[in-house]
Amino acid sequence: MTYKTAAKGYSKGEKRIKLILAAAEQLLIDSGYHNFSMRKVATKAGVSVGNLQYYFPSKDKLLEALLDKVIQNYLDAFEKFRGQYAPKEQFIKIIKTVLKDIKTKHTTVFFPELWSMANHDKHISKIMDRMYGKYRVLVADVIREINPKLNECQAQRLSIFITASLEGHTIFIGYRKPWAKEAENMIDISLQSFLWLIEHGDIPAGECGKSPDTNTK
Amino acid sequence: MTYKTAAKGYSKGEKRIKLILAAAEQLLIDSGYHNFSMRKVATKAGVSVGNLQYYFPSKDKLLEALLDKVIQNYLDAFEKFRGQYAPKEQFIKIIKTVLKDIKTKHTTVFFPELWSMANHDKHISKIMDRMYGKYRVLVADVIREINPKLNECQAQRLSIFITASLEGHTIFIGYRKPWAKEAENMIDISLQSFLWLIEHGDIPAGECGKSPDTNTK
Amino acid sequence: MTYKTAAKGYSKGEKRIKLILAAAEQLLIDSGYHNFSMRKVATKAGVSVGNLQYYFPSKDKLLEALLDKVIQNYLDAFEKFRGQYAPKEQFIKIIKTVLKDIKTKHTTVFFPELWSMANHDKHISKIMDRMYGKYRVLVADVIREINPKLNECQAQRLSIFITASLEGHTIFIGYRKPWAKEAENMIDISLQSFLWLIEHGDIPAGECGKSPDTNTK
Amino acid sequence: MTYKTAAKGYSKGEKRIKLILAAAEQLLIDSGYHNFSMRKVATKAGVSVGNLQYYFPSKDKLLEALLDKVIQNYLDAFEKFRGQYAPKEQFIKIIKTVLKDIKTKHTTVFFPELWSMANHDKHISKIMDRMYGKYRVLVADVIREINPKLNECQAQRLSIFITASLEGHTIFIGYRKPWAKEAENMIDISLQSFLWLIEHGDIPAGECGKSPDTNTK
DNA sequence: AATGAATGAGCGTTCATTCAT
DNA sequence: TATGAATGAACGCTCATTCAT
Numbered sequence: 001m002t003y004k005t006a007a008k009g010y011s012k013g014e015k016r017i018k019l020i021l022a023a024a025e026q027l028l029i030d031s032g033y034h035n036f037s038m039r040k041v042a043t044k045a046g047v048s049v050g051n052l053q054y055y056f057p058s059k060d061k062l063l064e065a066l067l068d069k070v071i072q073n074y075l076d077a078f079e080k081f082r083g084q085y086a087p088k089e090q091f092i093k094i095i096k097t098v099l100k101d102i103k104t105k106h107t108t109v110f111f112p113e114l115w116s117m118a119n120h121d122k123h124i125s126k127i128m129d130r131m132y133g134k135y136r137v138l139v140a141d142v143i144r145e146i147n148p149k150l151n152e153c154q155a156q157r158l159s160i161f162i163t164a165s166l167e168g169h170t171i172f173i174g175y176r177k178p179w180a181k182e183a184e185n186m187i188d189i190s191l192q193s194f195l196w197l198i199e200h201g202d203i204p205a206g207e208c209g210k211s212p213d214t215n216t217k
Numbered sequence: 218m219t220y221k222t223a224a225k226g227y228s229k230g231e232k233r234i235k236l237i238l239a240a241a242e243q244l245l246i247d248s249g250y251h252n253f254s255m256r257k258v259a260t261k262a263g264v265s266v267g268n269l270q271y272y273f274p275s276k277d278k279l280l281e282a283l284l285d286k287v288i289q290n291y292l293d294a295f296e297k298f299r300g301q302y303a304p305k306e307q308f309i310k311i312i313k314t315v316l317k318d319i320k321t322k323h324t325t326v327f328f329p330e331l332w333s334m335a336n337h338d339k340h341i342s343k344i345m346d347r348m349y350g351k352y353r354v355l356v357a358d359v360i361r362e363i364n365p366k367l368n369e370c371q372a373q374r375l376s377i378f379i380t381a382s383l384e385g386h387t388i389f390i391g392y393r394k395p396w397a398k399e400a401e402n403m404i405d406i407s408l409q410s411f412l413w414l415i416e417h418g419d420i421p422a423g424e425c426g427k428s429p430d431t432n433t434k
Numbered sequence: 435m436t437y438k439t440a441a442k443g444y445s446k447g448e449k450r451i452k453l454i455l456a457a458a459e460q461l462l463i464d465s466g467y468h469n470f471s472m473r474k475v476a477t478k479a480g481v482s483v484g485n486l487q488y489y490f491p492s493k494d495k496l497l498e499a500l501l502d503k504v505i506q507n508y509l510d511a512f513e514k515f516r517g518q519y520a521p522k523e524q525f526i527k528i529i530k531t532v533l534k535d536i537k538t539k540h541t542t543v544f545f546p547e548l549w550s551m552a553n554h555d556k557h558i559s560k561i562m563d564r565m566y567g568k569y570r571v572l573v574a575d576v577i578r579e580i581n582p583k584l585n586e587c588q589a590q591r592l593s594i595f596i597t598a599s600l601e602g603h604t605i606f607i608g609y610r611k612p613w614a615k616e617a618e619n620m621i622d623i624s625l626q627s628f629l630w631l632i633e634h635g636d637i638p639a640g641e642c643g644k645s646p647d648t649n650t651k
Numbered sequence: 652m653t654y655k656t657a658a659k660g661y662s663k664g665e666k667r668i669k670l671i672l673a674a675a676e677q678l679l680i681d682s683g684y685h686n687f688s689m690r691k692v693a694t695k696a697g698v699s700v701g702n703l704q705y706y707f708p709s710k711d712k713l714l715e716a717l718l719d720k721v722i723q724n725y726l727d728a729f730e731k732f733r734g735q736y737a738p739k740e741q742f743i744k745i746i747k748t749v750l751k752d753i754k755t756k757h758t759t760v761f762f763p764e765l766w767s768m769a770n771h772d773k774h775i776s777k778i779m780d781r782m783y784g785k786y787r788v789l790v791a792d793v794i795r796e797i798n799p800k801l802n803e804c805q806a807q808r809l810s811i812f813i814t815a816s817l818e819g820h821t822i823f824i825g826y827r828k829p830w831a832k833e834a835e836n837m838i839d840i841s842l843q844s845f846l847w848l849i850e851h852g853d854i855p856a857g858e859c860g861k862s863p864d865t866n867t868k
Numbered sequence: 869a870a871t872g873a874a875t876g877a878g879c880g881t882t883c884a885t886t887c888a889t
Numbered sequence: 890t891a892t893g894a895a896t897g898a899a900c901g902c903t904c905a906t907t908c909a910t
Contacts, residue, residue, distance in 0.1 A: 032337040115329035120249040168385020185421045204402045466771040546766035554683040602819020619855045638836045
């Protein structure tokens, strides 16, 4: 636990924490990390700076809690896909959901902030990678269900390619991005591409393994 | 020209401009826009703050000049691909080059900064879109040379998908990213995917057109 | 209330506000608005710049609070003249008091600062005009008591002439001004002039009305 | 000679000096001394800062030259009144001219700047007093021509009162001031007041003499 | 648990001035 | 003469953080 938590039940403290995190999230999305300050969060939350710092003793701690919360939301969304439908339908549903989510202001703005912060902060880099790890495993699982001939490493490689491709669309078809109108067509093309790869692609099968952690703060 | 240029006979000024831009670039890459300040640029360049502001009268102007310069380098690199080889080979060369470039520290860090800044600054958004526009047209041209049956809109759609997919890899196989070792495999998978789409994909053919400019500062 | 006020139970804050305003007033009188800076006020008050800006979040707000305070002092002084003596004696007392006040360093320096600031700042212009308005009405009231045959507009006109004449002496008989020694004689001449005008002058009687507000920032 | 002068005839240098002084005057009137900077003068004059500083090596020198020039214009205007008409008409003409001049933007703004600067700068105080000295002597001369029974000191005292009264009107009936519409009535009242004082006033006749110079920088 | 108060550092920017060319 | 180049100080302001209450 890296930041203050209140006793169980919806105590006053927990409400404040939620209030603060909501304000912080709004500010981050609206103005970017570059304009993210304790004062602005406090003002937006209608709380004094002193009180904000009682719950989140430093800016880093607040940011960390915020990212944890936001990322957890995405992870929860991933979980909902598990085992609901036939593998192929499930896969299609994931792709469609992700590409549609990308179009929301929240996602369009949040992820580039996350990516840039991760490049300069080891801790953020770690929680980001953890999130993408779970996401990737989910996709890899579905892939192997669609085509059980693929070994684990092949599925993982496909999963990396697929998730990377999807993330990349953020900057082209996201909220107020120049090709936002092409989102449906991108779903179409993506699905063709990904399903063909899964079913007929010649995926490298050699051993796989994550790189050692080499990031520095 | 949006920033001071040296008068002729005063080559000292031109040198300083280069010196400053190099320091600024270094700082942006090393520390992110969040830590990008006039003072730090001046210190890194070994120049007084006053002198820095003599050449770049505002932080915005400096940033603009820096992005112009960096982006121009990428545009110049794109140009070198034009018409050098047979279409398919050219395409392969582009994909390989881009995915290898992504692995450099410079590219891995610069683009996420650009993406996040573009979400909060209309002007940056514009120069970014202009850059990607030229990139996309280049790729679309090669695509139509590979498969002349595709109409302009189909080529454009494929180009959007391909460039988006490539950009997305930045955060997974880039410099010190967890899957950096998988870069070669991603080249392999990407090429299979993209070439199959170009040659056998069922690409939506309806009319296309860029979204109106809806970004706000 | 345009600037921070101390919450109850925190009288420390009120003391600081007074301390700061006193330092600010001193600085304005000693050095002029031209040399009036937040840093200098903070230093003079023995307070950190950050703390000064905690109470007065901008230079404008500080200046406004300062002018409000100083002007209020003059307004309070005006009020003390009301109805204390017979009209003519009251008038004589006002003229004498004003012309003597003009000789203090504070008044000699403050008003020219105010006049010049008012020419470049609409807000200052407004609070200055409001002050002179009350002053003028006070004088006009006494004038009509001395000579009830004068209508309201005639009294107002006399009041404008008289108050203007008095203010003008600031630059000639004020603190360290070349004719400071002539102050008593100026009181003598002023009284003769003003009383003759009130009692025997042929004052234009046509309708009167303040000009519309045409000042611009 | 306190600032660079060029060889006689309208050499390039003299033109530049005039150009610079005109720009400086405009800036002072439009923005006040508070916003008066070498850079802004240079920009307004279309001249480099370096060149501006060649002609006026410091801000003080420029300001001094500017005040000298502007004040000289007023002195020249005073001279034109001398001996043109019968004494009383001459006096009336002076009052009318001064009160009308007060209504121009230039005069309304310039003099309060001058008064406030004079309070903080001994040198400015001196040149201002010199100007008012000549003005006062002119008025005193006319007064004695109207009523030769007055001795020199009485005329001087009247002159102080009259000139002070006129100057005071700047802040009430000047350019964009609230009582600008009452200017004609103020001329009427002033003339009655002043002429009655000259012809029938009981003016203190004791010895007179300017105060010693006590101003400090 | 919550706020007011206070600090000190850093920010982008403007400026008067100096100097080489 | 005239400009470009460069400095260092000061400006108003925002900020993360600390502390007393």
